[in-house]
Amino acid sequence: MVMAKVLLVDDDAELVGMLKEYLELEGFEVTTAPDGERGVALALGGQFAIVVLDMMMPRLNGLESLRRIRAASNQPVLMLTARGDDADRILGLELGADDYVPKPCTPRELTARIRAILRRTQSSLAEDVAPQMIIVGQLSLWPEQRRAEWAGETVSLTSTEFNLLEVLARHAGRPVSKNDLSEQALGRPLARFDRSIDVHLSSIRHKLGPLADGRSCIQTVYRQGYQLIRE
Structure with missing residues (x-):
């Protein structure tokens, strides 16, 4: 090994x-x-x-x-x-x-x-059940290659940013709680007053840019978490 x-x-x-x-x-x-x-x-x-x-x-x-x-x-x-x-x-x-x-x-x-x-x-260490490619609207992810594209253009993401985007993409159209995002993307429970998830998602939003109507593809769902919307 x-x-x-x-x-x-x-x-x-x-x-x-x-x-x-x-x-x-x-x-x-x-x-x-x-x-x-x-x-x-x-x-x-x-x-x-x-x-x-x-x-x-x-x-x-x-x-x-x-x-x-x-x-x-x-x-x-x-x-x-x-x-x-x-x-x-x-x-x-x-x-x-x-x-x-x-x-x-x-x-x-x-x-x-x-x-x-x-x-x-x-x-x-990728999961055997992981699909080779995940597509949500203009977003394309290749989990095993750790590669992301938005509207056909490569998006440069840090390791944690990719993890978060992958989790949201796998649950596209449904809100994911901050605690679940922390557990699945960071590998740890969400600590009290921890703003890590918010900061990372802000960076991802900036890198992806807005949709045609000006909205972000990552929406905050009040009291439920974050959601990657389907166009």
């Missing part, structure tokens, strides 16, 4: 050592970087399944590192954020982070979150 390669970018040597040891015991191959500049160079030059990126680092902070990674790559990025630092957390999601884990976190929690992201991104 091929080990998933994880890039861990954080300047806290003690924490990095502990997380690296635990992840390797769990079957991951771990590369570390002590600052953002080195982390970005490795992320863009290596073949990593996921990048774990700390928000506060010397030389290049986590947000700028994420910005540079996203300018050239859609590989999954999991942010490590200070607990309660909502402004930076939301900005990280808006810049394209797939999810976040508040610090201090346990190695078990981080490992579970990494697995949840990878479970939905690795085509080898």
Whole structure:
């Protein structure tokens, strides 16, 4: 079995050592970087399944590192954020982070979150019952290829954005609750006051653009969640 390669970018040597040891015991191959500049160079030059990126680092902070990674790559990025630092957390999601884990976190929690992201991104783990193609109006999705098109044009989506759009497409015409979206797309229960789903869906709406009548294809259904409408 091929080990998933994880890039861990954080300047806290003690924490990095502990997380690296635990992840390797769990079957991951771990590369570390002590600052953002080195982390970005490795992320863009290596073949990593996921990048774990700390928000506060010397030389290049986590947000700028994420910005540079996203300018050239859609590989999954999991942010490590200070607990309660909502402004930076939301900005990280808006810049394209797939999810976040508040610090201090346990190695078990981080490992579970990494697995949840990878479970939905690795085509080898795709469900056998998944159709080769999903079409809803102008939207076409190829789940096993992780590819999306809108009106015949390729749409560049992050891992989590694709997951969310796939869940909505499979339930097109019906509302899906935020908790179900979090469970199925992020692999975790929706936390209280968590705005991750809203931020990701806002990004998806922007990337897809409006329908001919000016509406978004993703509608908010009061007290029920979100719905991908059929044209």
